Every structure is written in C-alpha cells, then in structure tokens.
Amino acid sequence: MGLGDAVRYVGVGERRARLGLRQQLAVAARVGTPEEVGEALVALHGSDPATVYLAVGARLVDASGTVAETERALYEDRTLVRMHGMRHTVFAFPTHLAAVVHASTGLTVAARERAALIKDMAKAGAPDAAWLKEVEESALAALARRGQATASELTQDEPRLKEQFVYAAGKSYEGVHTVSSRLLRVLGVEGKVVRGRPLGSWMSSQFRWAVAPPHPELDVAGAQAELLRRWLTVCGPATEADLKWWTGWKVSDVRRALTAIRAVAVTVDEGPAYVVEGDDGPVAEPAEPWAALLPGLDPTAMGWQQRDWYLAPALRPALFDRSGNVGPTVWWNGRVVGGWGQRADGEIVWRLLDTEGVGREAEAAIAREAARLRGWVGTTWVRPRFRTPLEKELAEGAGSDAAGVTGGTG
Numbered sequence: 001m002g003l004g005d006a007v008r009y010v011g012v013g014e015r016r017a018r019l020g021l022r023q024q025l026a027v028a029a030r031v032g033t034p035e036e037v038g039e040a041l042v043a044l045h046g047s048d049p050a051t052v053y054l055a056v057g058a059r060l061v062d063a064s065g066t067v068a069e070t071e072r073a074l075y076e077d078r079t080l081v082r083m084h085g086m087r088h089t090v091f092a093f094p095t096h097l098a099a100v101v102h103a104s105t106g107l108t109v110a111a112r113e114r115a116a117l118i119k120d121m122a123k124a125g126a127p128d129a130a131w132l133k134e135v136e137e138s139a140l141a142a143l144a145r146r147g148q149a150t151a152s153e154l155t156q157d158e159p160r161l162k163e164q165f166v167y168a169a170g171k172s173y174e175g176v177h178t179v180s181s182r183l184l185r186v187l188g189v190e191g192k193v194v195r196g197r198p199l200g201s202w203m204s205s206q207f208r209w210a211v212a213p214p215h216p217e218l219d220v221a222g223a224q225a226e227l228l229r230r231w232l233t234v235c236g237p238a239t240e241a242d243l244k245w246w247t248g249w250k251v252s253d254v255r256r257a258l259t260a261i262r263a264v265a266v267t268v269d270e271g272p273a274y275v276v277e278g279d280d281g282p283v284a285e286p287a288e289p290w291a292a293l294l295p296g297l298d299p300t301a302m303g304w305q306q307r308d309w310y311l312a313p314a315l316r317p318a319l320f321d322r323s324g325n326v327g328p329t330v331w332w333n334g335r336v337v338g339g340w341g342q343r344a345d346g347e348i349v350w351r352l353l354d355t356e357g358v359g360r361e362a363e364a365a366i367a368r369e370a371a372r373l374r375g376w377v378g379t380t381w382v383r384p385r386f387r388t389p390l391e392k393e394l395a396e397g398a399g400s401d402a403a404g405v406t407g408g409t410g
Contacts, residue, residue, distance in 0.1 A: 016334025026286035048385035054295035099215035103223035124165035236275035245305035291365035327388030341394030
C-alpha cells in the first residue's frame with residue numbers, strides 16, 4: 001500500500017462531492033427509510049437520543065414520518081439497534097452488523113470493563129466475581145421474561161442488583177456505585193443487552209433495556225476488515241489517522257484491515273489516504289447544490305479526525321463543546337458554513353459563520369431545510385445533550401436576526 005508515482009490526488013472539491021452523495025445529504029441522494037440511512041452510514045451516534053432521529057430525518061426524501069419510522073426500526077422491527085461500539089460510544093447500527101461491531105471493537109473494551117467492575121467491587125469489600133455472575137444470569141433471565149425493562153424494574157426481580165459499593169474511596173472523586181448501573185453497562189459493552197424504548201418521548205435520555213438480538217461470534221480480524229470496508233466505502237478517502245480515530249483500534253489493527261480489504265492508496269491534502277478497491281476513480285459533483293441542517297454528533301460532522309477540508313478551524317470554537325463534541329451544523333455543498341438551534345417556541349434559527357461563496361441561493365436552500373426540519377419536529381423542543389456556544393446563543397434568542405446572518409422558521 002505504499003505510495004507511488006501513479007497514486008491519484010483527491011482534492012477537496014471531490015471529497016465534498018463524495019460526502020454529499022455517500023452521506024445521503026445531496027437532494028438526489030436522499031433515501032426512503034431509516035434502515036437505508038443506517039446501512040449507508042454504518043453507524044449513527046446514539047449518545048444523545050435526538051441525534052439518531054435528526055440524522056435520519058436530514059437524509060429522508062419525506063421527513064414527515066421520521067419519528068414513527070425510526071421508532072419502528074429501533075423498537076418494533078429491530079432492524080436498527082442501539083449498542084456500544086467504537087471508542088466505547090453508543091451508536092445505532094443495522095442489527096445485522098451487531099456481530100461485526102461486537103467482534104471488531106467490543107471484545108477488548110468488554111474485557112476491560114468487566115475486569116474494572118470486579119476490581120472496584122473487591123476494593124470496596126463487595127461480593128466477588130462468582131456472585132456477580134450469578135446476579136448477571138438472574139438479571140438476564142428476568143429481562144428476557146419482561147421483554148424490556150428499566151434498571152429499577154429489574155431490581156424488583158433481582159434485588160441483589162440494588163447492592164451498592166464505594167468507588168475510589170478516599171479520592172476526590174469518591175462515589176457510591178450501584179451494581180445495577182455498572183453491570184448493565186458491562187453487559188451492554190459485551191453485546192448481551194441493548195438500549196430499548198425510552199421512557200417518554202424520543203428525546204428522553206431515560207431508557208429501558210432489552211436482551212440483545214442473537215448474533216454469531218466472528219473472527220476478530222475478519223470483523224475488523226468488514227467494518228473498515230463498510231466505513232471506507234462511505235467515508236473514503238480517509239487517512240490512517242482518521243481510521244484509527246473512528247475505530248478506536250491500534251494502528252496495527254488498522255493496517256492489517258486495510259491490507260485485508262486490498263484498500264487502494266490515494267493522496268489528499270493531509271497526505272496518504274485510502275479508498276476501497278475500485279473506488280479510486282473520479283466522482284462527479286451532485287447534480288444540484290445542496291444544504292443540510294445536521295444535529296450535534298452527526299456521523300458526517302464526526303466522521304473524520306482531520307476535518308479542515310469540510311470544517312474551517314476558525315468555526316470550531318462556536319460549534320464544539322470543550323470535550324470535542326460537535327453541535328448542530330449548517331452545511332452548504334459539502335462544507336460547514338454555520339450552526340443552528342431551536343428556541344423554546346419551536347422556531348429553528350440558524351447563523352452563517354462562513355459566508356465565502358454563500359449567496360442568496362444558499363440562504364434560500366438553508367431556509368428551506370430549516371422549514372423542513374421544523375415541519376417534522378413539530379412542537380418537540382430539541383435540546384442537544386452536549387451544548388455548544390453558538391447553539392446556546394441561538395436557542396436563547398441572542399444575536400442579530402438580519403437576513404443572511406440569522407434565519408428562522410416560525
């Protein structure tokens with residue numbers, strides 16, 4: 001995979017064209033169902049419950065049924081499932097990829113999480129690993145009987161889940177942990193349980209648990225190759241740094257997977273990069289210019305570690321929180337040009353931060369997307385879990401309302 005004289009350079013313009021088409025953001029690339037979105041993007045961030053719905057709605061031809069259709073996929077048909085994946089983060093995946101995600105990224109994290117729980121319990125003088133295993137089996141059996149249940153409901157069937165122990169005794173961050181919260185987290189990383197229907201609306205961060213759909217145990221290397229192939233198909237070209245960051249793997253794992261899928265080397269402004277075999281030819285721009293309003297933690301905005309080709313560094317202080325989580329973003333033709341928020345009365349407001357090449361056509365397209373979003377969100381008040389400076393400012397009604405600076409859909 002070394003770079004040679006024949007390696008093709010993929011410029012920023014083509015990368016943005018690929019992004020619009022393969023991330024299903026260009027109008028002609030939009031699809032009909034949440035399953036099609038999940039299949040194409042591989043993984044939708046699920047740490048914030050609203051992200052999955054907002055990311056799906058931005059990519060549907062008809063967004064009016066976003067909530068009902070996404071709930072159907074997640075909680076009725078189970079064609080999408082929320083579970084822990086890359087970088088120990090909760091994502092929504094196509095259910096048939098659960099085995100791939102678990103084997104490629106979950107096994108190592110799961111072993112570490114269980115060992116940490118047992119160690120923390122031992123330090124606190126709590127029951128041992130044999131006791132924990134017994135409680136685990138009892139809790140899983142109870143969950144299977146119920147179908148879905150909150151942690152509180154499970155403690156009614158298995159009271160030992162209420163057991164508490166002191167964590168980090170004597171440290172500044174000392175706290176009291178409950179077996180139920182820690183154990184369910186471990187079982188989630190191990191692929192034994194998944195997030196179920198929330199308590200309340202689709203915006204709720206309180207949720208039920210469900211037994212994970214059965215899946216085969218796959219070879220780790222094979223699973224890593226399959227996951228990387230799927231991701232690189234939609235996100236290529238990507239650098240080795242992008243791949244390592246997105247997967248959370250060691251560099252050696254990334255390189256082994258690249259070799260296994262016979263990835264093709266290209267070059268981008270950041271240096272050497274890779275695409276899947278057969279994807280190193282030119283890609284034409286979408287047939288028409290496009291705008292999008294994407295949620296915080298959207299898989300496109302968070303898809304690459306090296307983001308300068310679609311998100312100017314000068315915009316980051318306004319659009320990211322202190323932990324590096326991206327907030328709601330406004331896009332025009334493959335690059336971030338601003339951010340958006342929602343006020344208490346439901347109004348969607350947006351602000352341009354980068355006006356280069358953004359004229360009246362762009363402003364009109366952005367306004368249409370804001371109206372489309374307001375149309376299906378309705379009276380639901382969307383609040384990102386990870387709030388950013390611009391989103392807070394817009395949501396609180398601060399700033400100018402001049403046309404082309406801040407827009408709104410009332």
